[in-house]
Each structure stands twice: as C-alpha cells, then as structure tokens.
Amino acid sequence: MRARKLVWPLALVTSLALPASLAAPAAAQSPAAPPASCDPTRTEPVYRGKVPSPEQVLGFELGERPVSAAESDRYLETVAAKSERVVSGTLATSAQGRPLRYAIAGRPGLVTKAGLAKVRTEAGLLREPRTPDALAERITRHGVPILWVSGNVHGNEPSGTDAALRVLRGLGDRTDCAAKAILDNALVVILPTQNPDGREAGTRQNAYGFDMNRDWFARTQPETDGKLAMLTRFPPALYIDAHEMGGTSYFFPPNADPIYHETPEQAIGWINDLYGASMAAEFTRRGIDFFNRDVYDLFYQGYGDSVPTSGFHAAGMTFEKGNSSPYPEKVEEQYLTQWVTLSAAAANRRRVLTEWRQMTVDAHRQGVAGKLEPNQIYNPPNQIDRQVPDRKVRHYFLQEGDPAKRDEVRTVVRRLQRMGVRVERLVRPLTVPDFRPYGEAEGKETLPAGTYWISMAQGQKHWIQAMLNEDSYTPFPYFYDVTAWSLPLLANVRGGSSGAVLRPRAVPVGTVPAPRPGHEGKAPRLGVLQLSATSSAARESAGWLRHRLDRDWKLPYTMLTPADVAAGGLAGIEVLVTPDGPASSAYDALGDAGRAALQEWTRGGGRYIGWQGGTQLAARLGLTTATLSEPTSDIPGTLFRVKVDEDGPLAEDVGGTVWNFTAYDLVMRASSGVAAAYPEADSPEWFVSGFERGAAELGGTAAVVDQPAGEGRSVLFAAEPNFRAFTDGTAKLLYNAILGPAPERAAAPRAAAAAEAARRAAALPSHESPIRVSVRASDAAAAASVLRSVGATWDEGRDGGVVHYVVDNPRGLPTDHHPFAGRLPSLIAEAGIDPVAVTLP
Numbered sequence: 066m067r068a069r070k071l072v073w074p075l076a077l078v079t080s081l082a083l084p085a086s087l088a089a090p091a092a093a094q095s096p097a098a099p100p101a102s103c104d105p106t107r108t109e110p111v112y113r114g115k116v117p118s119p120e121q122v123l124g125f126e127l128g129e130r131p132v133s134a135a136e137s138d139r140y141l142e143t144v145a146a147k148s149e150r151v152v153s154g155t156l157a158t159s160a161q162g163r164p165l166r167y168a169i170a171g172r173p174g175l176v177t178k179a180g181l182a183k184v185r186t187e188a189g190l191l192r193e194p195r196t197p198d199a200l201a202e203r204i205t206r207h208g209v210p211i212l213w214v215s216g217n218v219h220g221n222e223p224s225g226t227d228a229a230l231r232v233l234r235g236l237g238d239r240t241d242c243a244a245k246a247i248l249d250n251a252l253v254v255i256l257p258t259q260n261p262d263g264r265e266a267g268t269r270q271n272a273y274g275f276d277m278n279r280d281w282f283a284r285t286q287p288e289t290d291g292k293l294a295m296l297t298r299f300p301p302a303l304y305i306d307a308h309e310m311g312g313t314s315y316f317f318p319p320n321a322d323p324i325y326h327e328t329p330e331q332a333i334g335w336i337n338d339l340y341g342a343s344m345a346a347e348f349t350r351r352g353i354d355f356f357n358r359d360v361y362d363l364f365y366q367g368y369g370d371s372v373p374t375s376g377f378h379a380a381g382m383t384f385e386k387g388n389s390s391p392y393p394e395k396v397e398e399q400y401l402t403q404w405v406t407l408s409a410a411a412a413n414r415r416r417v418l419t420e421w422r423q424m425t426v427d428a429h430r431q432g433v434a435g436k437l438e439p440n441q442i443y444n445p446p447n448q449i450d451r452q453v454p455d456r457k458v459r460h461y462f463l464q465e466g467d468p469a470k471r472d473e474v475r476t477v478v479r480r481l482q483r484m485g486v487r488v489e490r491l492v493r494p495l496t497v498p499d500f501r502p503y504g505e506a507e508g509k510e511t512l513p514a515g516t517y518w519i520s521m522a523q524g525q526k527h528w529i530q531a532m533l534n535e536d537s538y539t540p541f542p543y544f545y546d547v548t549a550w551s552l553p554l555l556a557n558v559r560g561g562s563s564g565a566v567l568r569p570r571a572v573p574v575g576t577v578p579a580p581r582p583g584h585e586g587k588a589p590r591l592g593v594l595q596l597s598a599t600s601s602a603a604r605e606s607a608g609w610l611r612h613r614l615d616r617d618w619k620l621p622y623t624m625l626t627p628a629d630v631a632a633g634g635l636a637g638i639e640v641l642v643t644p645d646g647p648a649s650s651a652y653d654a655l656g657d658a659g660r661a662a663l664q665e666w667t668r669g670g671g672r673y674i675g676w677q678g679g680t681q682l683a684a685r686l687g688l689t690t691a692t693l694s695e696p697t698s699d700i701p702g703t704l705f706r707v708k709v710d711e712d713g714p715l716a717e718d719v720g721g722t723v724w725n726f727t728a729y730d731l732v733m734r735a736s737s738g739v740a741a742a743y744p745e746a747d748s749p750e751w752f753v754s755g756f757e758r759g760a761a762e763l764g765g766t767a768a769v770v771d772q773p774a775g776e777g778r779s780v781l782f783a784a785e786p787n788f789r790a791f792t793d794g795t796a797k798l799l800y801n802a803i804l805g806p807a808p809e810r811a812a813a814p815r816a817a818a819a820a821e822a823a824r825r826a827a828a829l830p831s832h833e834s835p836i837r838v839s840v841r842a843s844d845a846a847a848a849a850s851v852l853r854s855v856g857a858t859w860d861e862g863r864d865g866g867v868v869h870y871v872v873d874n875p876r877g878l879p880t881d882h883h884p885f886a887g888r889l890p891s892l893i894a895e896a897g898i899d900p901v902a903v904t905l906p
C-alpha cells in the first residue's frame with residue numbers, strides 16, 4: 066500500500082506538469098455556449114465550400130443509395146484533407162483487409178497533435194478519482210467532452226454510415242451557429258463503418274461470422290479490439306451506435322428492462338432525460354414515428370451501448386431505424402438522431418463533464434465501501450425478479466497457481482488492464498477472512514504471493530464488477546441476449562472475492578502481453594463440416610470455430626458441406642469437427658451416400674467431434690449411445706459448473722471442473738463414456754451463474770461424452786464449447802478432443818443402445834433460433850392468444866406448473882429484424898401476464 070501512496074501523487078504531479086495550458090485559463094479558446102436562439106436542426110446549414118459535397122466526390126448525395134465501404138473511406142478522407150477541423154486515421158483492419166477509418170472533428174486548435182493530446186490528458190485526469198477537485202473543476206470549465214458517432218456494426222444495416230458522413234461533412238464545413246455549437250463544445254470521433262466486410266457482403270456478421278455487437282468485452286475480433294483501443298485513447302462521454310431493425314419506426318432510448326445493476330445512474334439520466342428527451346421532442350415536432358422503453362435493453366455487457374456506459378461512463382445508446390423505409394428517409398432520421406444528440410451534449414458541455422467526472426468519483430467511493438449497486442426496474446409495472454445480494458465486495462483475486470492456466474489468467478488480466486483497470490500482485494501471502502471462491506462458500510483462506518489483486522476502489526469499479534462478477538443477478542426475466550459472462554468463469558480460472566477491509570502488500574502489474582497463438586504437437590488432418598450455408602446458427606458456430614482454429618490454435622483445416630461428404634470429401638481426414646446447425650436438414654442433405662460415408666469413416670477409425678446440431682447428427686447416424694431430449698427449463702445463456710472426468714484425455718490442463726455455457730441446449734444422457742457431467746442439482750457442486758428456471762433437470766446429465774464407434778470415436782458436446790470464441794475454459798476440452806490422445810479402449814457400445822439413441826434423435830423437433838415464452842399454467846390461455854394474434858406457430862410443452870412455447874423462426878431472424886419477436890414482451894405485459902421467461906432470438 067505504501068508504494069501506491071507514493072506512486073499516485075507522483076503520477077498526478079507529472080501529469081499536472083505536462084499540459085501547461087491547463088494552468089492558465091484559456092481565455093481566447095474558451096468555448097462559448099451557443100446562443101439561445103440557435104436551433105440545432107431548424108438552423109439553415111451554411112457551407113463555406115472548403116469541403117467538396119458528396120455529389121462532387123462520389124457522384125451522388127448521401128442517402129440516395131448506401132455508400133460502399135470504399136466510398137465511405139474516400140469521402141471521409143476528402144473531408145479530412147480539405148478541412149482544418151478534421152483529422153483521420155485507421156483504428157483496425159478487418160479480416161478481409163479493409164481499414165476501419167475514423168475521423169476526429171473539432172475546433173482547429175483541438176485537432177492538432179498538441180490539441181488532441183490535451184483533450185486526452187484532461188479526459189484521463191477526469192477519469193482518475195485521485196485528481197484534485199480544483200483541477201477537475203478547472204477542466205470541466207474549459208475542457209470538452211469526447212463524443213463518438215458510429216454506425217453499421219451490423220453490415221446489413223447501412224444507413225448509420227451515410228448519416229455519420231453527413232454529420233462529418235457538417236462539422237468539417239458548416240459555419241452556421243448549430244455546427245459551431247458542436248465544434249466549440251466537443252471533440253467528435255466519427256467511425257462511419259464498424260464492419261466494412263459485413264457492409265460489402267450484406268451480412269449482419271463480419272467475415273468470421275461474428276455478431277460484433279456481442280463482442281465488446283471479449284474483443285476477439287480485430288475490428289472490436291482496435292475500436293476499444295481507440296476508445297481507451299479517446300474515452301467517450303457519448304457513444305452512438307446506429308443500427309437498423311425491421312419495420313418503419315425508429316427506436317432510441319430510454320431502454321427496456323433489464324438494465325445491468327452496475328450501470329451508472331448519471332449515465333442513465335443522460336440517456337433518458339437529456340438525449341432521449343431531445344430526440345423525442347424533435348421526432349414529435351416533425352411527426353416522425355418512434356418508440357422507446359421497449360425491446361432494446363441494457364443488460365448484456367458486450368454491446369455497443371452497455372460497454373461504453375459501464376466501461377467508460379458514457380451515454381451509450383443504440384439507435385434503430387426501420388429498414389422498410391426508403392433509404393433517403395432512413396439516412397435522414399439517422400442523421401437527425403446523431404445531430405440532435407451531439408447538439409444536446411454540446412449545449413450541456415459543462416454538465417456532461419462535471420457528471421462524467423462525478424461518476425468516476427462515485428464509483429471509486431462505492432468501491433472503497435465495497436457497495437454493489439442494487440437492481441432497479443426502470444419501466445413500471447415491471448417487477449424485480451431477483452435482487453443483488455446484500456454482500457460487500459471490496460476485492461477480487463485471480464490465482465495463477467496452476468501453470469496450465471497461465472495463459473487464461475493472463476487473458477483475463479489483460480482484458481481488465483486494457484479497459485483501464487489497475488491490477489496488482491501480492492508480494493507476500495495474504496490471509497483473507499471472508500474469501501469467497503467463485504461458486505463456493507466463503508471462508509478464511511491465505512492467498513499466496515503472486516496472486517493477482519483487483520481492488521474495487523477504482524474509478525473502473527462498475528466495469529470490474531461487470532467483468533469479475535460471480536453472477537449477473539438478472540433483474541427481470543426478459544432476454545434479448547445471454548445472462549452470464551464472468552471472465553474468470555469463462556476462462557475457468559481460480560479466483561474469488563472479499564468484502565473485508567484489507568491492506569495487501571502488492572505491486573502494480575504492467576499490461577501483460579497477449580498469449581502466443583499456436584498448438585502443441587502434430588496437427589491432425591482436420592475437416593470442419595458446416596451443416597448449412599444459410600442457417601445463422603450454423604454460420605455463427607462454424608465462424609467462431611474458424612476464428613479459434615485460424616487465429617488462436619493455428620490449425621489448418623478443410624471446410625466441408627454435406628454435399629462434399631457425400632462426394633467423398635472425408636478421404637484423408639483424420640478428425641472431423643461438426644459445429645452447431647440444423648441436424649435434420651443436414652441429415653437430408655447428406656443423402657444415403659453422405660450418411661454412409663460419415664458412418665463408415667467414423668467406424669473405420671475417424672474421430673468425430675460435434676456439438677449441438679453436430680451432436681444430434683451423430684446420434685441420428687448411430688455414432689453414440691447418448692440420448693438427447695428437448696429441455697423443459699429456461700436457460701437463456703448461462704454458466705454451469707460441470708465435473709470433468711480427470712482420467713480422460715479431455716481433462717488435460719482443464720482440471721476437475723469447468724464452467725459450461727448453456728443456452729436451451731438439448732439434454733444429453735449417457736451410461737458410458739461421460740467425459741463431463743452436470744453435478745446433481747442438490748449437491749454442493751451445483752452452481753449457476755446467470756438466469757435459470759427449472760435447470761435442475763440438467764443435474765446428473767452429460768455435458769460431454771467420449772465413446773468408441775467401431776474403430777473410431779465420437780466426442781459429443783451437448784452445448785457450444787466455443788461460444789462467441791470467448792468460452793476459453795470449455796474450448797480447452799475441444800482442443801484436447803482435436804489434438805489429444807484417444808481414451809483407453811472402452812467397451813464397444815451396444816448396437817441396440819445406439820439404435821435407440823438414433824431413434825430418439827430423429828424424433829426431436831427442429832428449431833432455428835426460436836423465440837421462447839414460458840408462463841405459469843394459469844396464464845397459458847392468454848399467452849396462446851397473444852401468440853395467435855401475431856401469427857406465430859409453436860411447439861408447446863408443460864413441465865410442473867410452467868407452460869413452454871417454442872415459437873418457430875424458420876429464417877432464423879434476429880429479434881431486431883423479426884416481424885413480431887420484438888413486440889412480444891409488451892404484448893405479453895399488456896395481456897396481464899407476468900412471464901416466467903421471454904427469450905428472444
């Protein structure tokens with residue numbers, strides 16, 4: 066502790082000495098408040114003509130049609146070249162080699178090297194809780210907030226890009242009071258296209274099949290990683306993430322419940338009362354249709370709104386324009402929300418900076434007190450489903466005791482550090498009276514020297530809790546996305562928390578390097594069977610695997626389709642990996658020849674590895690005795706501790722347990738070859754992080770089976786072992802399945818048992834990204850009526866007092882593009898139903 070007390074004041078003195086301009090009031094450059102008469106959107110734009118129009122550069126006006134990624138870059142470059150208010154750069158390169166170009170716009174004095182350095186230094190001082198109040202006060206008086214405008218993270222939602230370019234042109238060239246108000250009071254970072262590969266391909270995902278609006282905390286994709294690195298350099302007080310959805314309406318916040326409990330209140334205040342209210346007033350005045358407080362929540366910590374909010378204390382906002390409107394209208398409305406929001410931030414420059422500073426101070430204070438923020442409901446009459454436990458958390462610890470887990474621990478530490486979290490290491494053992502290991506009861510424990518220590522007494526307290534939590538404490542049973550993401554659990558590393566007042570002897574840790582990619586041993590001749598070219602589940606799961614094989618493990622492979630398999634594509638393949646996808650359509654697509662080829666290849670000595678749909682296909686082909694059944698529980702993306710057979714080859718470097726990411730997966734039962742299993746639900750090993758209802762049905766079932774099949778072997782996972790390529794713990798099981806030895810020779814399975822498993826697998830219904838609604842039996846008639854009213858078709862199951870509706874989604878559309886999925890939560894509420902769970906695709 067002593068060391069830190071010395072270091073911090075020194076750091077402050079140094080940073081105080083650096084920006085000389087801070088000491089003296091910058092009278093000449095002091096930003097002026099816009100005149101009250103200047104209306105942000107009714108003011109006629111006045112262009113000075115220094116910047117060529119889009120027509121002059123591209124041959125058409127923005128909004129006539131979507132610009133291509135290259136056209137976007139060309140116009141952005143032109144503005145930066147011609148305007149002294151704009152500079153540009155590249156923050157990342159996509160998988161297919163396209164640059165992610167950004168522009169920074171502000172007063173000419175601010176966008177010089179020295180000007181940008183000053184803005185960054187001031188932002189850094191405001192984000193440091195130990196900065197003296199007087200200095201912080203001076204910065205809020207004269208400084209400017211950093212505001213981000215970004216679009217097109219979903220490649221098939223183009224209009225945010227064109228609107229952002231229109232904003233850029235205005236900031237680069239306009240001389241009227243509305244543009245001047247923004248330029249005088251903010252530094253604006255514009256990232257028109259977050260997903261250039263997706264934009265060119267017309268796909269939601271990037272070239273590796275990732276939905277990058279789920280990748281923000283893990284930053285597995287270079288596009289996300291480069292963006293976060295830039296955000297850390299230019300930390301936002303506002304982050305606009307422009308999307309498109311189905312229909313013709315427009316969504317902007319306030320958000321729907323649930324909202325993550327560590328979301329800072331002042332940021333929600335900005336989102337709802339400053340920006341949300343400004344946009345609502347503008348749209349109302351113009352008679353433009355919009356909605357809010359519905360569909361789009363602020364819970365999962367991997368979005369372009371939630372991460373800027375809890376990780377940077379920005380007003381992170383998702384905007385959604387209906388994609389059925391004509392393109393000019395889409396661009397116009399996107400432009401309006403961007404311009405109105407920037408104008409509102411600029412008009413409230415000092416309030417924004419003061420509250421931005423205050424959020425850091427408050428977060429630090431909460432961390433000192435070990436206080437977690439409670440769950441709240443933001444949209445009555447919703448009711449809190451579950452409260453945050455009343456337990457203090459002042460410290461997190463990560464243990465590197467197992468050398469086999471070194472890379473995983475370091476990946477967690479690195480992710481924290483790169484979001485501005487201070488990580489230290491104990492220099493001598495520390496006795497913690499109330500140490501609570503993840504998923505275990507608390508008790509006295511002495512942690513060895515070398516243990517990583519993360520104090521909650523930091524400005525990044527909200528983010529630390531968001532990343533190191535034992536549970537997300539889902540406040541409300543409505544699921545736009547998954548409910549568990551704790552980094553130590555995903556990585557399957559040891560650690561825990563304490564609420565005690567401790568004085569550890571520790572030293573700060575410099576940013577640890579990324580683990581070196583690669584694999585050990587000889588790579589097998591590897592094939593990847595993608596079950597469908599069109600199913601989004603198949604494309605994503607195969608994409609996550611391709612990322613893992615190409616970039617993390619450096620394992621070459623051959624991509625195969627069912628038709629390839631039927632045409633002899635398995636020749637020479639030693640290990641075949643079959644990720645998720647529609648098993649029944651793939652079964653049909655294989656045909657007699659493909660099915661026989663897969664069976665003969667496996668029984669002839671091949672190693673078949675599958676999960677979800679890939680597991681179901683193996684069962685249908687008689688390659689396992691494990692039986693599969695539909696779940697009757699609600700598990701919308703949740704981590705379960707499962708026990709690993711430590712004698713089997715899959716356990717190498719994993720240990721006795723691993724956290725299994727489960728999301729409405731098929732329930733797998735096996736009497737032999739169980740490599741990983743859920744503990745009994747009433748045993749002390751049972752632990753769940755995230756939402757579940759009825760998950761006890763998983764108790765004692767198999768998570769992974771590893772069985773002989775003739776001379777070959779099938780390794781089958783019930784759930785996705787490589788979810789979004791961030792479940793590093795279970796990915797190690799997959800790594801061992803591909804590269805490890807076969808188990809000791811086990812007894813050959815009985816043919817009758819395999820036939821029975823095949824019969825059951827064939828009887829399973831086929832659902833592509835379904836909508837799931839679960840209600841109490843007393844609400845069943847009302848729920849069915851709601852589903853009928855939107856034209857849904859569904860399968861219905863009853864378990865205990867709960868009725869489960871699995872609603873077909875034949876095209877596998879995500880909620881934002883689905884014709885009725887987004888409307889279901891409010892229709893269910895209007896029908897007076899208090900649902901058990903609503904899970905959107």
Ligand SMILES: [Zn+2]
Binds near residue numbers: 219222308309881
């Ligand atoms: Zn989107």
